[in-house]
Amino acid sequence: MSSLLTNSTAMTALQTLRSVSSQLSSTQTRISTGQRVSTASDNAAYWSIATSMRADNAALSAVSDSLGLSAATVDTEYTALNTVIGDKDSGLVKLQSLLVEAKTAGIDRSKIQADITQIQQQMKSTADAATFNGVNWLSTTASTPATVDLVSSYSRVQSTPTTGAITLTVSSYSLFTASTSGILDTQTTSGVSVANMTITSLTDAASDQTTLDGYIAQVTAAINSAASAAADLGAVKNRISTNTEFVKTLMDSVDRGIGQLVDADMNQESTRLAALQVQQQLGVQALSIANNSSQSILSLFR
Template sequence: MSSLLTNSSAMTALQTLRSVSSQLSTTQSRISTGQRVATAADNAAYWSIATSMRADNAALSAVSDSLGLSAATVDTEYTALNKVLGDSNSGLTKLQSLLVEAKTAGIDRSKIQSEITQIQQDMKNVASAATFNGVNWLSTNASTPTTVNLVSSFSRVGSTPTTSSITVTVANYSLYTSSTGGILDTVSGSASVDSLNIGALTDSAADQTILDGYIAKVTAAIGTVSSGAANLGAIKNRISNNSEFVKSLMDSVDRGIGQLVDADMNQESTRLAALQVQQQLGVQALSIANNNSQSILSLFR
């Protein structure tokens, strides 16, 4: 039945055109943003998960930055400790060989002491210079913390976040302290490694015993400093491994978020072309339906 008051064909065509226009708007939005789920209205569950994972990734990014700062600090202290250990020409290694040389009968120990003094000053300067971002574990004072926690990871299970850290005991690496309690300035017997002086010693048995004590003291210091350098080397490797893992984890989280909310551009481009054709056909169908009344009018002519 044809009616002038109710154009059912036009109403159907209009509803179809509205539906197509709505789908076309959604598809255009996905193409412009690159996201299938851009707001909570698109998919509340996936949007919530993606939002939480983005927050976790931001925390992981902060951990990555913290690991970078920690790596630079540890590397600075590690390099300085190795410098203090020295080799045949410097540091504790050279100091030990000079003290052994001083055991030689009739040798001029005052000249050897001149070289020892230079080594002592050089080691102290190295320890003082081992500073990164205001942090120095080799030359400490009363304000230096006894332990330092280096943030190494972040994870979240449910709503419970967890951060892990690498604990560093500063006393294991402190060579000099303001209270003379460091590895090299702790006085035992009559002197410390930092203050020993052989310039006035002779070939007497008593002085030879003192020299033996100095050699033992330096040898012990070499062992302690070597142990500290080994520990820092292990921490350095751990930080490097954690840093690589955190970066890989961030990439994995990004891929996971993409699986949840990113639009398939091949699919969306195909849908866009189809919807544009449907929209054109809908406009044409609505135009035909609106012309039906004109056909009824012609019956009365």
């Protein structure tokens, strides 16, 4: 039956054209965004997972930045500590050799004291200068915290986030403190520390030689303590370096996981686009043919 009011062929062609146009719009969106799931309406489950994973990656990025800051801080303290330990020409090692030299009978100890004083002042200056971003663990004040946490990791199990940290005890590295309890300013019962010891008034007398032996032992203990602190900071440096590489690798892994969930396959989408464009052209042509079919009814009235 031919009808002027109802053209079922045109209606079918129009429905097909609408479907093709909708698919074409969706495909073009995927191509322009590069994602097959760019909004929650595309796939609510995958979009939600991808959003949470992107938030995790942002947190990991913050951890990476924090590790960079921590690495710089630790490196500053480590470098200064090694400088204080010194070698045969400087630092505690040189100080120890000068004290041994001072045990020589008849030697001018006032001349040796001049070198000792310079070393003591240099060690204090080095400790005070070991500051990065306002942080100094070698020369501390009353306001310096007893422990510091260096953020090292972030993880999330379901809805529970966990932040990991490397905890350091500042007193383990302190050379000078406000309470004179550091490696270099801790005083013996006679009020002598590595930082203030003087040998100008000492002589070749047995009692003074014993005093010198005590000074040498005191400096040797300071070398051992400083070396232990430097070794600990060196281990922390290695741990931070390892964590930094792991966090970067983990971020790349999360990015790949997000991509597998929401990224569009551009080869597939380009093929689909070409097919839908042909279907759209055919749909337009079919609708045109269906609309023109009603013109044949006019011939019945001629």
